[in-house]
Amino acid sequence: MKKLLIALLFTFVSTGVHAGGHSPCGVTDGSIKILANEFTTYRIFMDEVKSCAGPSADFSVTHSVDHNKLQVAALSANPAEFSAKLVTNGSITTLMNDNLIRPLDDLVAKYGSALQDNQKIVIDGKIYAIAFMANAQHLWYRESILNDLGIAVPSTYEEVIAAAEKIKASGKMANPYAGAFKSGWNLGQEFVNMYLGHGGDFFKAGTAEVSVNNANGVAALNMLKRLTEVSNPDFLTQDTNAVKEEWESGNVALMHIWNSGAASLLDDEGDQMIKADTRLAPSPSVGGGMKPATTLWWDGFGIATNTSDENAEASFRALLGAATSTEMANANPNATIWLIDGYSPGDTAGPVVDAANRGATPYPSLPYMSLLHGALSTELVEFLQGNESAEKALADVEAAYVAKATEQGFL
Amino acid sequence: MPHKTFFWFFFPSGLAMLMFIGLPIISSFFQSLHIEPEQILMEVEKCDPFGCKTETKVDIEATNKLQEEQPLGRFNGLGTYGDRNHLAFDEIKEAWTNSSSIAEFTDILLNLPFYKALLFTLTFCFAVTPPVVVLGFIVALSVNTITKSLKGPTIFGVILPMIVTPLIGSLVLFWMIDAKGILGSFIQFLFDDPNLSLKSSSQLTWITLIIYGIWHNTPFAFVVFYAALQTVPQDPIEAAIIDGASRYERVRHIVIPHLYPVATFIILICLMDNFRVLEPIIGFAAEGVAQSLSWMIYNDLRSENKMLFGSAGATSMLTIIGVAILLTPVLIRTWREFRTER
Numbered sequence: 001m002k003k004l005l006i007a008l009l010f011t012f013v014s015t016g017v018h019a020g021g022h023s024p025c026g027v028t029d030g031s032i033k034i035l036a037n038e039f040t041t042y043r044i045f046m047d048e049v050k051s052c053a054g055p056s057a058d059f060s061v062t063h064s065v066d067h068n069k070l071q072v073a074a075l076s077a078n079p080a081e082f083s084a085k086l087v088t089n090g091s092i093t094t095l096m097n098d099n100l101i102r103p104l105d106d107l108v109a110k111y112g113s114a115l116q117d118n119q120k121i122v123i124d125g126k127i128y129a130i131a132f133m134a135n136a137q138h139l140w141y142r143e144s145i146l147n148d149l150g151i152a153v154p155s156t157y158e159e160v161i162a163a164a165e166k167i168k169a170s171g172k173m174a175n176p177y178a179g180a181f182k183s184g185w186n187l188g189q190e191f192v193n194m195y196l197g198h199g200g201d202f203f204k205a206g207t208a209e210v211s212v213n214n215a216n217g218v219a220a221l222n223m224l225k226r227l228t229e230v231s232n233p234d235f236l237t238q239d240t241n242a243v244k245e246e247w248e249s250g251n252v253a254l255m256h257i258w259n260s261g262a263a264s265l266l267d268d269e270g271d272q273m274i275k276a277d278t279r280l281a282p283s284p285s286v287g288g289g290m291k292p293a294t295t296l297w298w299d300g301f302g303i304a305t306n307t308s309d310e311n312a313e314a315s316f317r318a319l320l321g322a323a324t325s326t327e328m329a330n331a332n333p334n335a336t337i338w339l340i341d342g343y344s345p346g347d348t349a350g351p352v353v354d355a356a357n358r359g360a361t362p363y364p365s366l367p368y369m370s371l372l373h374g375a376l377s378t379e380l381v382e383f384l385q386g387n388e389s390a391e392k393a394l395a396d397v398e399a400a401y402v403a404k405a406t407e408q409g410f411l
Numbered sequence: 412m413p414h415k416t417f418f419w420f421f422f423p424s425g426l427a428m429l430m431f432i433g434l435p436i437i438s439s440f441f442q443s444l445h446i447e448p449e450q451i452l453m454e455v456e457k458c459d460p461f462g463c464k465t466e467t468k469v470d471i472e473a474t475n476k477l478q479e480e481q482p483l484g485r486f487n488g489l490g491t492y493g494d495r496n497h498l499a500f501d502e503i504k505e506a507w508t509n510s511s512s513i514a515e516f517t518d519i520l521l522n523l524p525f526y527k528a529l530l531f532t533l534t535f536c537f538a539v540t541p542p543v544v545v546l547g548f549i550v551a552l553s554v555n556t557i558t559k560s561l562k563g564p565t566i567f568g569v570i571l572p573m574i575v576t577p578l579i580g581s582l583v584l585f586w587m588i589d590a591k592g593i594l595g596s597f598i599q600f601l602f603d604d605p606n607l608s609l610k611s612s613s614q615l616t617w618i619t620l621i622i623y624g625i626w627h628n629t630p631f632a633f634v635v636f637y638a639a640l641q642t643v644p645q646d647p648i649e650a651a652i653i654d655g656a657s658r659y660e661r662v663r664h665i666v667i668p669h670l671y672p673v674a675t676f677i678i679l680i681c682l683m684d685n686f687r688v689l690e691p692i693i694g695f696a697a698e699g700v701a702q703s704l705s706w707m708i709y710n711d712l713r714s715e716n717k718m719l720f721g722s723a724g725a726t727s728m729l730t731i732i733g734v735a736i737l738l739t740p741v742l743i744r745t746w747r748e749f750r751t752e753r
Contacts, residue, residue, distance in 0.1 A: 069713040089459060097450075098717060099471045123468065124455035131460050174606070183699030206467070208452075233611035234590060237696040298460045339460055362461045367450065367469045374714050378524075381699035385613060388522070396522065399502075403495040404714075407721055409447040409485070 024052065024111045025321040030314030031058035034301075035074060036086040038063040039241070040263035041133065041336045042299075045086075048328040052321030057314065065239065068094070068185065068370075075100040078306040084315040087129050087302045090373075092121070093365045101128055101302035107316045114324040119339050121300060131300035132323040133336040135260050136360065137193060138283040138294060138351035142253040142274070145172060153279075157197075157223055157286040157293065160254055164230035167253050177227055178243045178255040181235040181384070188376035189295075193256075194220035196361055197286040197293020208368045208410040210401045213394035219287050221383055221390040228384055236381060250274050256283070256294075262348040263335035282354040292355050295363040298339070368410045375400040436731065443491055443724030445484035447717065448477040484721065491725040496707075498729070499523045525726075528702040529733070534617065535703065536685040536737070539624035543681055544674055546625065547632020552662065554633070555640050566637075573630035581623055581694025588619060613700040620701055623691050628684070632677045639673040640666070672748070679741050686734050704730045 032053055036042050046061050053059045062082070064070060068091050074081040075095065087095065095101045103126040108115065112130075121129040139160070141153060146163065149170055154160040160177065167176040180186040195202070200216035203209060228235050232246065244261055246252045248270045259280075266275055283292035301319045303312045322328060326342035333346030337353075363369075375397045383393035405411045412420075451473035457466045478484075493500045506519035520526050554565055572580065587594040588609045599607050609615045643666055651661050689705040692698060698706065704726060711723035 066713075072717060073712075093468075094717075096471075097469045099475065118460045120458070122456075122458040122463075124457075134460055182696065187699075232590075233606060233608040235611075236699045237610050296461055356461070362459070365457065366467055367452065370714075378698070378702075378710075382522075385700070387613075392522075399495050400524065404719065404722075406494070407446045407491065407719055408717060409449040410452075 024317040024324070026054045027052075027057040027314045027317050028054070030308070030310040030312075031083065032060070032311070032315045032318050033082045034061040034084045034086065034315065034319070035067055035071060035082040036061060036063050037067045038065045039258075039260060040267070041260040041332075042086065044263065044328065044332050044335050045132065045322055048322035048325050049318045052325070053314075053318035057318065059318070065241070067091075071095060072098065072100065075304050075306060079308065080304040080306040082304060083307040083311040084301055084303050084319055086299060088135075088297050088299050088363075089365050090297065090363045090370070092129055092300075092302060093367055094370050095302060096123065096128065097367050100305055102305045102312065103128060104130065104303060104316065107303075107313060107320075111317055111320055112324075114341060115320070116339060116341050119300070119323065121298075129300040129302040130320065130323050131298040131339050133260070133299045133338050134352060135258055135297045135299060135336060136283065136294050136352045136355045137189075137256055137258050138292075138355060139281040140247070140255045140257065140261070140265075141279050141281055142277050143279045144277050145176075145253040148172075153281050154254070155282070155284055157194075157227070157284045160284055161226050161230060164227075164254055168230060173251060173253055175230060175232040175251065176253040177230040178232065178238070178246050178252040178257075179227060179235070180238060180240040180243050180257060181224075181228060181231065182239040182242070183236050183381050184239075184377045185373065186239050187236070187380055187384075188373040190224055191220060191376050191380060192363070192373065193283075193293045193295060194223055194286060196295060197289055197291055199289050199291065202364060202369070202372055203366065208366075208405055210372055210398050210405075212372075213391065213398055217394045218390040221380070221393060223286055224380075225384060225386075225390075236384070247278075248274060259348065259352050260336040263332070266334055266348070280348055280351050282351045282358070283360065285358075291359045291361070294355050294360050296352070296356060296360050297363055299336075368405055368408075371404045371408065371410070372397075372401050375404065436727075439724040439727045441483065441724075442720045443728055444486060444488060444721075446487045446491060446721045447484050448474065448481055449485070450474055451477070487721065491721045492729070495523065496722060497525050497725050499525060524702070524707065525704075525729070528704050528707050531617070531701050532686055532688065532703045532733075535621060535624060535688050536682055538621045539628060539685050540678060540681040542625045543628040543632050544677055546629045547677065548636050548670070548674075550629065550633045551636035551640055552666075554637060569633055570630040572627050573634075577627060577690035578694050580627060581691040584619075584623055585695045610696070616695065616697050616700045620688075620691050620695060620697060623695070624685060624688065627691075628681055632681070635673055635677055636670060639670050643669050672745075675741060675745055675748075679738060679745075682737050682741070683734055686737060687730070704733065 034046070034049070036046065042063065049061070050059055067086070071085055071091060072094060075085060076098065085095065085101070087101070092101070105127050108120065108127055115130065119131045120127045121131055139154065145167060146153065149166055151163045151166055154163050164177040167173050179190055181190055195212065195216060198216040198220050200212065200214065200220065202212060204211050232238065232251070238246070240257050240261065243252070243255055243257055244265060247255055247265060250271065262280070265278055283294035285291060286293045301323070303316055324340060326340055329338035329340040329343035333344065334348045337345060337349045379396040379400050380393055382388040383390055402411060451470040452467050453470040454465050455468050456463055492498055495502055502523055503520065506516055510516040510519060521530055550569055554562065554569065557565060586592050589595045590599065590608050595609060598609065599605055609619050647665050648661055651665060656664070687705045688703045689709060692701055692703060692706050708723045708726045708730070711719040711726065
């Protein structure tokens with residue numbers, strides 16, 4: 001993995017030779033309807049998709065932070081509500097489980113000569129998605145505040161808490177830390193990060209049997225609890241976008257959010273003092289472990305099974321045009337880490353590369369992972385509010401998972 | 412009205428109710444008896460930007476075949492009703508034998524998702540309905556006495572909370588009670604506590620939701636009471652005035668008895684509506700601390716995996732039973748009144 005990312009990020013030399021293949025852009029037939037998550041990098045990407053599709057294309061995109069909850073219902077219908085969906089290694093599994101996205105091999109053969117090999121998401125020998133960016137959550141800090149108080153950049157979560165407590169004690173900020181703890185998917189993701197950072201495994205190897213109620217799980221929960229104690233008391237209602245607003249209002253000095261947040265945090269809008277003071281740091285490790293407590297993600301697109309071949313081809317062409325657009329990538333080098341040929345990484349890519357180098361694991365793409373993530377989303381709240389012990393919360397997670405997985409036919 | 416006329420009068424709406432309410436309920440019931448077919452798993456090689464590795468995946472062909480053989484899924488009888496996410500019989504039995512005190516048993520019981528949701532739902536119902544009836548009545552009485560020229564605008568202002576879509580109304584309030592919102596910072600100023608946040612504790616979130624519920628439901632009670640007030644006979648009131656009855660006595664002894672059946676109707680509708688509370692929970696991002704039965708159904712159908720139709724169906728059935736139990740006392744009472752009037 002290390003070699004791969006280094007290769008990915010530093011040895012890309014645009015060859016510029018795209019011999020053969022049809023040009024994907026300028027779509028005239030078929031309609032393009034895309035469902036996507038809502039954040040600035042996706043907006044940049046979608047602008048490129050739209051311009052690739054051309055003025056005569058029937059184009060629409062729906063950005064929603066609830067995209068994961070909508071996707072199954074929206075793509076199960078026949079014809080599907082959307083012809084394409086932006087997917088990640090987290091959400092693709094759910095779509096694969098129900099056969100809701102189609103193999104893309106013939107379309108790649110026809111149009112995809114500009115694609116890098118590592119952009120192709122190959123499952124059982126078939127291409128099911130095209131990746132265009134890599135993402136991970138990592139630490140962000142306010143340099144002047146840390147400098148003023150003589151705090152070194154934290155490299156472990158224990159140091160993060162010590163730093164946050166020092167900032168709190170200095171009276172500069174009441175709640176210096178922020179993470180996306182909103183009950184629901186975000187909260188589940190915080191646990192996933194922390195649990196993997198402690199070296200835990202979610203399932204008994206090769207089975208759908210869950211196992212999180214163990215020492216690693218308890219340690220992970222206790223660490224989350226300590227982080228929430230130095231966070232805004234409303235943490236259970238704050239998703240990534242809300243955390244970014246807190247940051248831009250200057251209420252927070254340390255936060256753990258997505259690398260792609262750079263697209264909106266480091267743009268020309270908002271308080272330029274805070275922007276100039278914003279620094280990115282590697283994701284901290286935890287509990288004496290070596291691995292950073294974060295997960296690696298790729299973002300890409302898949303094409304709906306239940307849409308006409310004509311719409312599928314139109315959508316594929318427009319999305320591919322953006323997913324191979326070196327100009328877009330280099331015009332927005334800090335928006336994310338593009339996986340696109342000819343892209344020279346900006347100065348915000350470091351923490352993600354660092355996470356990969358230090359052995360961070362990609363988010364588990366197991367068919368039953370989303371059920372566990374769902375159980376984590378709702379059952380951890382009482383612990384974080386101090387109404388329940390960590391063991392009890394984890395036992396509840398397991399029980400909720402078992403009931404759902406049984407109904408789904410995994411157990 | 413002759414029975415025949417009544418039948419033809421009622422027939423179109425009866426048919427619509429059967430088709431759009433009756434049949435879906437029956438279909439939900441059948442769905443709740445089934446669970447998904449077994450998922451066949453297989454090991455495949457997966458390659459992505461982070462490298463190639465062998466991973467588990469659902470064998471789509473084999474699973475689809477099972478799905479085609481049993482389109483409804485596997486028959487599970489009442490299994491879904493009894494599992495941990497619903498009535499949780501096994502867990503309750505275990506808790507009963509293992510817990511040393513009633514308090515411990517209650518703790519375990521209220522930690523189970525269904526009972527947790529039921530507790531909030533019932534609390535919401537019974538905390539919202541009485542104030543709605545009382546406030547609705549007071550507002551209706553007040554509006555009834557103001558001069559004609561002011562009536563129109565006042566009525567509009569009063570029913571505004573009902574006109575605003577619940578989700579929008581709750582979102583607006585959600586932002587206002589934020590620690591930096593106008594209401595949130597005012598409350599902080601009032602209690603002189605800069606860390607006070609309505610969103611951070613379960614109790615305060617529950618109270619916020621209940622106050623929202625009262626705010627949203629009062630206009631309904633007002634509209635019904637206001638209409639009913641127009642039917643209060645003037646003769647007994649005039650007689651009472653001549654007899655020297657005060658305004659309070661007139662309301663207490665003439666208006667309230669006259670509006671009694673209307674109040675029963677409002678209570679009935681309010682209980683039914685509030686038992687299905689959903690939008691404010693979403694609007695106030697309160698899923699973590701306040702879950703209702705409707706929220707459980709919503710969550711089952713919008714979970715990130717395949718939609719849990721069986722589970723959602725079971726919760727729907729239990730909700731219907733809950734509404735029926737809740738309304739029984741009121742209905743029995745209405746029936747008795749109806750009989751005595753005859």
